[in-house]
Amino acid sequence: MTRAVAAVDLGATSGRVVIGRIDDDTLDLELVTRFPNGPIEREDGLHWDFDALYAHILDGLAEAVRREPSIESIGIDSWAVDYGLLREGELLAEPFHYRDERSERGVAEVHAIAPFPELYRRNGLQFLPFNTLYQYRVDPALANAESSLLIPDLVAYLLTGARVAERTNASTTGLLSVESSEWDRELAERLGIPSGILPSLVDPGTVIGRLRPEIVERIGRDLPVIAVGSHDTASAVVAVPLSTPDSAYISCGTWGLVGVELTEPVLTDAAREANFTHELGVDGRFRFLHNVTGLWLLSETVRAWEAEDGAPIDLPELLDAAAAVTGDVPLFDANDPSLSAPGDMPARIAGVLAAAGSPVPDGRAAFARAIVESIAQAFADAVRTAGDLSGRAIDAIHLVGGGSLNRLLCQATADRSGIPVLAGPVEATALGNVLVQARALGAAPATLEELRALVARTHSPVRYDPVGTVFPAR
Numbered sequence: 001m002t003r004a005v006a007a008v009d010l011g012a013t014s015g016r017v018v019i020g021r022i023d024d025d026t027l028d029l030e031l032v033t034r035f036p037n038g039p040i041e042r043e044d045g046l047h048w049d050f051d052a053l054y055a056h057i058l059d060g061l062a063e064a065v066r067r068e069p070s071i072e073s074i075g076i077d078s079w080a081v082d083y084g085l086l087r088e089g090e091l092l093a094e095p096f097h098y099r100d101e102r103s104e105r106g107v108a109e110v111h112a113i114a115p116f117p118e119l120y121r122r123n124g125l126q127f128l129p130f131n132t133l134y135q136y137r138v139d140p141a142l143a144n145a146e147s148s149l150l151i152p153d154l155v156a157y158l159l160t161g162a163r164v165a166e167r168t169n170a171s172t173t174g175l176l177s178v179e180s181s182e183w184d185r186e187l188a189e190r191l192g193i194p195s196g197i198l199p200s201l202v203d204p205g206t207v208i209g210r211l212r213p214e215i216v217e218r219i220g221r222d223l224p225v226i227a228v229g230s231h232d233t234a235s236a237v238v239a240v241p242l243s244t245p246d247s248a249y250i251s252c253g254t255w256g257l258v259g260v261e262l263t264e265p266v267l268t269d270a271a272r273e274a275n276f277t278h279e280l281g282v283d284g285r286f287r288f289l290h291n292v293t294g295l296w297l298l299s300e301t302v303r304a305w306e307a308e309d310g311a312p313i314d315l316p317e318l319l320d321a322a323a324a325v326t327g328d329v330p331l332f333d334a335n336d337p338s339l340s341a342p343g344d345m346p347a348r349i350a351g352v353l354a355a356a357g358s359p360v361p362d363g364r365a366a367f368a369r370a371i372v373e374s375i376a377q378a379f380a381d382a383v384r385t386a387g388d389l390s391g392r393a394i395d396a397i398h399l400v401g402g403g404s405l406n407r408l409l410c411q412a413t414a415d416r417s418g419i420p421v422l423a424g425p426v427e428a429t430a431l432g433n434v435l436v437q438a439r440a441l442g443a444a445p446a447t448l449e450e451l452r453a454l455v456a457r458t459h460s461p462v463r464y465d466p467v468g469t470v471f472p473a474r
Contacts, residue, residue: 002026003443004071006064006223007433008057010078010151011232012254013038013299015053017060018427019068020434022444027458029427029434032067033060039097039342046097048151050084054158058218065221074159074211075228075437076152077235077429080172080279081132084154085145085197086163092141095151098130099341106134113191117272122187124178124265124278125171128291133174136193148197152230159225160209163199166227168234170201171280178265178278202227204234204282205440228436229282233257233289238282238432238448239425240398241456247396248383250413251428252403254296256375258382259289260390271389282436283448288390292378293334295403297371300345305364321365322372323408329370330358334378369408376412383417397421398461400428407464414464422461431455 002023009016015037019030035056039046065071085092096102107129110119116127125131132150136142149157150169157163170176170183175198177184185195202208206227216222229235236251242261251257265278265286279287302313332352339348346367350360353370361367379397387394397419403409404423414421425431435451438444445451 003438003441004068005434005437005441006032006061006071006074007228007430007437008060008074008076008155009232009235009430009433010037010053010076010155012079015056016430017057017064018430018434019064019071020430020438021068022434022438025457027431027434027454029430030067032064035060039099042094045102046100047094048082048097050091050095050154054155057155058215062219065219069221071221071223072441073224073226073437075226075433076155077228077230077232077433078151078155078169080150080169080231080233081128081130081135083132083135083148083150085139085141086147086149086157087145091154092145095154096135096139098135101341102138103130103134106137109137110134110191114187119174120272121267122178122184123171123174123176124267124286125174126275126277126290131172131174133188133191133193137191142193142197145197147199149199150230153199156208156225156227159211159215161212162209164202164206164208164227165199166206166230167201167203168229168280168282169231171278172231176280178267181280181284204229204436207440226437226440228433231279232429233279233287234281235430235432235436236400236428237261237285237287238435238451239428239455240400241422241425241452241459241461242398243396243422246387246392246394247398248386248394248419250379250383250397250399250403252294252399252401252409254294254299256292256294256379256382256403257287257289258292258379258386259287260386260392260394262286262288262390266389268389274385274389276386276389282432285448288386290382290385292375292382293339294375295406297334297339297345297349297375298368300342301349301367301371304344304346318364318368319372319406319408322369325366325369329361329366329373331370331374331377332356332358334374372406372408373412373416376409376416379413380417383419394419399423400425402426404462410462410464411467414466418466420466421464423464424461425455425459431459
């Protein structure tokens with residue numbers, strides 16, 4: 001019998017609600033609604049328009065129930081690190097956006113108290129200037145808060161009234177012990193972060209609570225909210241149909257999360273110096289990975305060109321033209337800090353190229369090709385490093401998410417790594433969300449390996465073998 005659940009999947013540029021249907025040989029998604037998401041500028045910096053985001057979620061869930069009355073549960077995943085502060089059940093302010101510049105001051109203040117090598121031993125996280133502990137350090141509203149909830153936990157609270165922290169996303173805060181997977185309250189207090197704001201931890205598959213009566217009336221059905229891998233990459237990795245134990249994965253959207261799945265952390269100096277992280281995955285696995293700036297570079301460039309033209313750009317047509325560009329194109333560091341903020345991305349990239357003494361590509365097709373090849377090189381470098389640090393001979397790269405539709409990127413990643421790329425599923429994050437809910441309901445297999453076998457049976461990947469010259473790492 002086919003079972004149905006609703007998945008709320010929130011990304012840094014858009015969100016959506018989907019219906020997932022599953023049985024022994026079925027794993028299907030039906031898109032219910034997609035809505036925009038992104039930073040909004042306020043007087044005090046970049047925020048998320050959370051009220052609008054939540055309204056879209058409620059509308060989407062109501063429509064999902066209307067279309068599929070047999071829906072049995074709801075699961076929520078989102079981007080990491082950002083949070084809302086609560087007092088007396090109400091948000092104190094709009095959640096800040098992780099790209100807001102305030103966290104730079106937080107980095108300096110945190111590292112003055114707890115140097116990065118100590119932090120890495122305690123939390124196993126790569127250095128990212130927007131990790132939650134840096135944001136907390138400079139948030140004056142923290143002193144007035146009763147609790148802090150990461151974005152998917154905040155949505156779950158508004159739906160159910162239950163205040164919890166799901167572990168996979170909690171591991172991105174910098175305040176979760178890599179050894180115990182519990183809150184490091186001693187570190188929080190040292191950093192001036194009141195540990196009382198950190199809610200109880202739950203694992204994926206836990207029933208967080210049932211919908212509040214007013215939400216039941218709005219949506220049209222009394223449902224439980226089930227904790228999934230609430231960090232979107234944790235959900236995506238559930239649905240990566242890893243073909244061998246030595247496979248790497250890339251979850252590619254705004255960011256490219258590049259790594260391997262481990263059962264034990266690799267807390268070496270080499271891993272810290274390579275800036276590899278240990279984010280928790282479903283079933284206690286470690287997502288040993290490195291963040292690479294992904295399709296953000298291309299989407300921001302296209303957005304700037306569209307503003308210049310006053311008309312939309314056909315992205316597939318642009319990528320076809322980029323694929324037709326012959327000869328070498330200049331590469332740049334996709335992770336250059338100057339490319340992290342929104343606004344005038346073509347000029348920013350040109351500045352990075354010029355600073356390195358490289359020519360700026362002539363024409364939009366060549367410019368787009370340089371962006372894609374630079375992302376692919378960063379992916380290849382990260383895959384190679386993941387293999388070296390984990391002691392694995394990487395024999396396949398599974399590229400999932402929106403980037404799996406970018407044929408030029410998939411082929412360039414295969415060419416630059418010298419390793420076959422297996423692209424898909426596109427909807428890995430939503431599929432992982434659905435699978436964890438279904439397993440909690442007794443409607444899906446028990447192990448990750450069996451869940452991934454179901455993905456492989458129902459969503460065949462597209463294979464890209466290396467061709468031509470294999471480019472060396474920069």
